[in-house]
Amino acid sequence: MHSKEEVFNSVYNFLKDEGVSVLIAPTSYGKTLFSPSILKAAKNDEIAYGLIHVVPYRALVKDIYNSKFSKYSNEFSIGYQCMDLIDFENKTPFFLRELVVTTLDSYAWNAYGIPVAEFDKILRGVSKGHAYAINTSIYTSINVFDEAHIFTGDVENGERGIFKMVLAIVNHLIELQTPVVIESATLPSNKLAEFGKKKKIKVVYVCRTSTCGNSLQRYNYANISNVEVVVVPDKEWYESNEFLWKTQVVGNSDAISYITDNCSSKPILVIRNIVARAIETYNTVKSKCEAVLIHGLMGSKERERYANEARSIVSKGRGVVIATQVIEAGVEVDALALVTDIAPIENIAQRAGRLCRSDFRKQECREENVEVILIDSPRNEYVMYDEHSVKNALEELINILNHGKNIDWRLLEDRNGYTSFTNVMELVYSNKVRYSKGLDNIALESVLKYDTFGDDMLMLLSKLGLINSLYLVKMVVEEEYENTIAIELQRLIELEEKVEKRKNATCIDYDKKRGVKIHVLTSDNRVFEIDTYLKACEKEKTCKEDFIDMLSRVYRKIYDEARKKGTIVKDFFVVLKRNCYSNEVGAFYNVFA
The missing domain is CATH 3.40.50.300 (P-loop containing nucleotide triphosphate hydrolases)
Known part of the structure; x- marks a missing residue:
C-alpha cells in the first residue's frame, strides 16, 4: 500500500470509529487534498453528508476553492465563505454546499449561532437569525480544522483569545459526536492536550520511520492521557524532502x-x-x-x-x-x-x-x-x-x-546534522500555561450547549471581549466600490490618527469623539453617507459593555436612512480617499512616505 493511502485510511478509519481524528504531517504533504476523499468515503458510509474545511486566512480560502476543491465540482457541490467575493454563485454563508472552505472568523460566528449572513438583522433587532440552518450544516458535516489554531497576528485578543474560541468549538463538536478532523504540521503538545479531554483521540503522525527517530513531539503526544499516537512511516516522501x-x-x-x-x-x-x-x-x-x-x-x-x-x-x-x-x-x-x-x-x-x-x-x-x-x-x-x-x-x-x-x-524528526523544528517547538512550549483554565473558557464551552438566540450570544461574546477579535470593517477606495479591504476598526482608527498627527491630513471621514463615518451603497448603485459613526473601544470595560449597543445603533441607522430614500442597502463601508491609496503599496502608507 502506498504510504499516503495508508495515511488517509488511518485518518478516515479513526474518524469513522471514534468520531475524531488528528493528522500531524509536514508542510506541503498535501493534507488539504484529503478533505474531498474523506467526504467521498463518509458519504458512501453515511456518516456525514458534507464537509466544512476551516482555515485561518481569506487568501487561503481563495487558493483552496480555486485550485484544489474546484477539481471536484463534478462529484460535489462546492462552496466557500469569507468576506471577499470570489464567485457569487457559490458563496455559501450558511454552509449549504457539500464541500465548503471557510475562514475561521466566519465559521466562529456561525458556530456560535450568529449567522454571518444575518449579522445586520440581528443587530437591528429584526431577526433572531436562522442558526438552526447553520447548525444543520455543521452537525451533519465533517468539520476539518486545517491549521486553524495558527494565530494570524491581526486581532486584538491575540493568540490566546483566538485559540480559546477554536478550542471551545472543537470540544463542543467532539462532545456531540460530530465528526472532527484536526490537521496540522505545527501543533505543539500543550495545545493538543486541550482537545477532547473526555474522549480518546487517535493521532496519525507521519514520520520517516516507525520509531520517528528522536521526536520529542511524538513522545510528548504519547504522554497525553487521552491520546494514542499511531505512526505511519512515509520514507519515500521524507527522503524527497531532505x-x-x-x-x-x-x-x-x-x-x-x-x-x-x-x-x-x-x-x-x-x-x-x-x-x-x-x-x-x-x-x-x-x-x-x-x-x-x-x-x-x-x-x-x-x-x-x-x-x-x-x-x-x-x-x-x-x-x-x-x-x-x-x-x-x-x-x-x-x-x-x-x-x-x-x-x-x-x-x-x-x-x-x-x-x-x-x-x-x-x-x-x-x-x-x-x-x-x-x-x-x-x-x-x-x-x-x-x-x-x-x-x-x-x-x-x-x-x-x-x-x-x-x-x-x-520534517518532523531529527536527521544527521539537523534538529527538527518540532523539537524546538516542544522546548519552547514546555512551560506554557494551559489554555483551558479560566471562567471565559468555561463560558465559551457552556454557551455552545444551550439554545441561545443570536442577539443574546452577541452580548455574551461581547462581555467576554471577543467581538473586537471577529468584527471587521469593510473599507473601499473612493469610487472603487468593488475594491475592498477588510480591517479591524481599532487598527483603522490608529492609522487615521497617525496620518493626522504626522501629516496633518485625513484619509477617512473620522471624528475623535464620534468615530468613523459610514457610506452606503444601494441596490441601484447609488452611494450616500449617513450621519452615524463606528466608534472603537477606548477602555476594555466600555468595549465589553457598549460595543454591541453601538453597532446596533449604527446598523439601524443605515437601514432606516435607506428606507427613507426608497432604496435597498446593497453594502456599506468606510470610504478611503483616493490620495491615501497607492496601487503599489496599498492604503495609508503612501501618505507616510
Missing part, C-alpha cells in the same frame, strides 16, 4: 543586503510582521530586484493581481515576493529562500513551509542551500505575538545553531 537547510539570525540591514545580493539568482520570499516594514523592505529593494508586495491593506483587486505576479516571479527562478502573515499558512509560493522577522516557532515553520513546494524546486533544495534568514526584530515588531514564545524560540534556535547543528523546517 533539504539542505541553512538558518541564520541577523539584523535588519544584513537581511536587506542578503535580499539585494541574491534576488537576481534565486526566488526569495520575505515575510515581515508589520505592514510598515514590508513596505519599507519593498521600497528599499525594488530598484535592484524584480519585486512584488502583498499585504492586508491592499484592495482585493491588487491582492489578486500581485499574487499572480508573485507566481510569475517564482516561475522565473529569481526575484522577491514581500508579504505579511497573509501568505504564511498554505498559500503556494515555491521560493528557494526565506527572509522573515522572528515570530513564534510554529509561525516561522509555516513561513518556511512556503519554500520548496514543486517537484522542480524540491530537486534544487536537495542540491543547494535553502536559506532561512531570521531577523532579530525589536519587540514593537512582534507585539501581536506572545513575547515569551518569541524570545524563547529565538534563544533555542541560537543555542542549536551555536552547537553546530541546523534546523529542519520541514
Whole structure:
C-alpha cells in the first residue's frame, strides 16, 4: 500500500470509529487534498453528508476553492465563505454546499449561532437569525480544522483569545459526536492536550520511520492521557524532502543586503510582521530586484493581481515576493529562500513551509542551500505575538545553531546534522500555561450547549471581549466600490490618527469623539453617507459593555436612512480617499512616505 493511502485510511478509519481524528504531517504533504476523499468515503458510509474545511486566512480560502476543491465540482457541490467575493454563485454563508472552505472568523460566528449572513438583522433587532440552518450544516458535516489554531497576528485578543474560541468549538463538536478532523504540521503538545479531554483521540503522525527517530513531539503526544499516537512511516516522501537547510539570525540591514545580493539568482520570499516594514523592505529593494508586495491593506483587486505576479516571479527562478502573515499558512509560493522577522516557532515553520513546494524546486533544495534568514526584530515588531514564545524560540534556535547543528523546517524528526523544528517547538512550549483554565473558557464551552438566540450570544461574546477579535470593517477606495479591504476598526482608527498627527491630513471621514463615518451603497448603485459613526473601544470595560449597543445603533441607522430614500442597502463601508491609496503599496502608507 502506498504510504499516503495508508495515511488517509488511518485518518478516515479513526474518524469513522471514534468520531475524531488528528493528522500531524509536514508542510506541503498535501493534507488539504484529503478533505474531498474523506467526504467521498463518509458519504458512501453515511456518516456525514458534507464537509466544512476551516482555515485561518481569506487568501487561503481563495487558493483552496480555486485550485484544489474546484477539481471536484463534478462529484460535489462546492462552496466557500469569507468576506471577499470570489464567485457569487457559490458563496455559501450558511454552509449549504457539500464541500465548503471557510475562514475561521466566519465559521466562529456561525458556530456560535450568529449567522454571518444575518449579522445586520440581528443587530437591528429584526431577526433572531436562522442558526438552526447553520447548525444543520455543521452537525451533519465533517468539520476539518486545517491549521486553524495558527494565530494570524491581526486581532486584538491575540493568540490566546483566538485559540480559546477554536478550542471551545472543537470540544463542543467532539462532545456531540460530530465528526472532527484536526490537521496540522505545527501543533505543539500543550495545545493538543486541550482537545477532547473526555474522549480518546487517535493521532496519525507521519514520520520517516516507525520509531520517528528522536521526536520529542511524538513522545510528548504519547504522554497525553487521552491520546494514542499511531505512526505511519512515509520514507519515500521524507527522503524527497531532505533539504539542505541553512538558518541564520541577523539584523535588519544584513537581511536587506542578503535580499539585494541574491534576488537576481534565486526566488526569495520575505515575510515581515508589520505592514510598515514590508513596505519599507519593498521600497528599499525594488530598484535592484524584480519585486512584488502583498499585504492586508491592499484592495482585493491588487491582492489578486500581485499574487499572480508573485507566481510569475517564482516561475522565473529569481526575484522577491514581500508579504505579511497573509501568505504564511498554505498559500503556494515555491521560493528557494526565506527572509522573515522572528515570530513564534510554529509561525516561522509555516513561513518556511512556503519554500520548496514543486517537484522542480524540491530537486534544487536537495542540491543547494535553502536559506532561512531570521531577523532579530525589536519587540514593537512582534507585539501581536506572545513575547515569551518569541524570545524563547529565538534563544533555542541560537543555542542549536551555536552547537553546530541546523534546523529542519520541514520534517518532523531529527536527521544527521539537523534538529527538527518540532523539537524546538516542544522546548519552547514546555512551560506554557494551559489554555483551558479560566471562567471565559468555561463560558465559551457552556454557551455552545444551550439554545441561545443570536442577539443574546452577541452580548455574551461581547462581555467576554471577543467581538473586537471577529468584527471587521469593510473599507473601499473612493469610487472603487468593488475594491475592498477588510480591517479591524481599532487598527483603522490608529492609522487615521497617525496620518493626522504626522501629516496633518485625513484619509477617512473620522471624528475623535464620534468615530468613523459610514457610506452606503444601494441596490441601484447609488452611494450616500449617513450621519452615524463606528466608534472603537477606548477602555476594555466600555468595549465589553457598549460595543454591541453601538453597532446596533449604527446598523439601524443605515437601514432606516435607506428606507427613507426608497432604496435597498446593497453594502456599506468606510470610504478611503483616493490620495491615501497607492496601487503599489496599498492604503495609508503612501501618505507616510
